[in-house]
Amino acid sequence: MRKVFVLFAITSLSVIGILMYFNLKFSFLLLIVIPLIVMGFYDMFQSKKSIRRNFPLLGRMRYLLESLGPEIRQYFVETDLDGKPFNRLQRSLVYQRSKKENDTQPFGTQLNVYDEGYEWINHSIRAISFSQIDENPRVRIGSSQCEQPYNASLFNISAMSYGSLSKNAILALNSGAQQGGFYHNTGEGGLSKYHLTGGDVVWNIGTGYFSCRDDNGRFSYEAFTIRAAYDNVKMIEIKFSQGAKPGHGGILPKEKVTDEIAEIRLVSKGHDIISPPTHSAFTTPLELMDFVKLLRKGSGGKPIGIKICIGNKSEFLSICKAMVASQTYIDFITVDGGEGGTGAAPQEYSDHVGMPLREALAFVYDALNGFGLKDQIKIICSGKIITGFDIIKNLSIGADLCNSARGMMFALGCIQALECHANTCPTGVATQNPELMKGLVPEEKSIRVARFQHETVKSAMDLMASAGIAHPDDVDRTVVSTRIDKTQVKTFYEIYPELVKGCLLNEESVPQDFLYFWRKASVDKF
16 A cells, blocks of 8 residues: 555656646646645654554545544434433433423334343322322431431432533533422532522532642531532532442543632642542541531531442441441432443443442442431432433332433433543533533523423323322332343342341341341441
């Protein structure tokens, strides 16, 4: 190919020279051919790209086609059931509901109901009329030690930071939360003025203590109390880990760190902002309980919770043991599945670190029930939840309410371009580029966020009514069935047998499956 290119260059220049010699008006070809020849010779002599070195000029097509690959697959190749992490059917449903368009489906399901993993709701002969159920039920969050309990919606905005998302995206989400009466989790990137425009807020505090840190990056109680007193801040969430990269710490590329973001987070700019993998404000489960009490005091008695992607089971059991030993209750626990993730993360972390939501949710519910703590604590779950059926599935396993991140991004106009980490999001959702950001108009997109949330909750309540259930509290593990193989079906109750309440309080009654982790768990160390 190198010889072919040289021959092409010599021939092209010769032909143009002859044309010019006979005064024919083809000199404009020089403007096209000369740059191509220069590029080709550069390719021949550069040493970094083997394909371009061996196939001058032509080899560049490989990189062009590779860069266009995701768009070609998404718009021309994908079927309705293709596309990762969300297929076209799922994305279209969010778009339809956010625009309040017809979301019904003709001619039956496109799913293969005999595939392993297919799931369905066990409806009831005694279904309840839709008119007899509350389309917007509330869930009270707050233990007996909480002075300002909060009545949350069934479906809310999961943790996404300002910085990872654009200013306009945060404004639209917060306004949508205000319109729809649900909460907006700040993500670990700090509490900005864009989170305080009227919607209810859950302030997520991660290991970087953004918006409540001192000059050394440690927790600042003074900075915390100032912001925790804001009326919009309804709950405080201590972030241990997230589904995208559990055990890693958050990442904000330096390209996204503006002067404003650095000021909000109380950090300097010019470098990637990487949160530490662990907290410095506490090191043991008992110290965590002290930290919970400190935050409860500093916030005036607002609900204090934790966000965690389950890894080592004994560490979560250690937290449960510490609650029992200290008689201090966390008000809520947000369980993030390992399949979650809106931000940038190393591929191995996204693919192979963290317990998937279903197993994690069952484990957390059973652990809390086994220690006799569930009555005090609400479980919030997040991880690929975008439909009413997704909500019912997670309520069935043990959740009290649900959060969604990527579903809310779709409602904002996200097209799953998979450029969240590159600051080049074409819809203005996950970028700090002003030229891209201006494409997202908060006043328009906030309405879509509110519609999507409302229609999804309504769908969940309709499904409950079809199962003869009037309230989310009554959804249990018998409600949903899943196909194990071609001929075997089980309910979640059969797949995840519930623990007897209080059985984890004494070693003699601990089930065999929990015994190893129970013995390893300690209030003095994680």
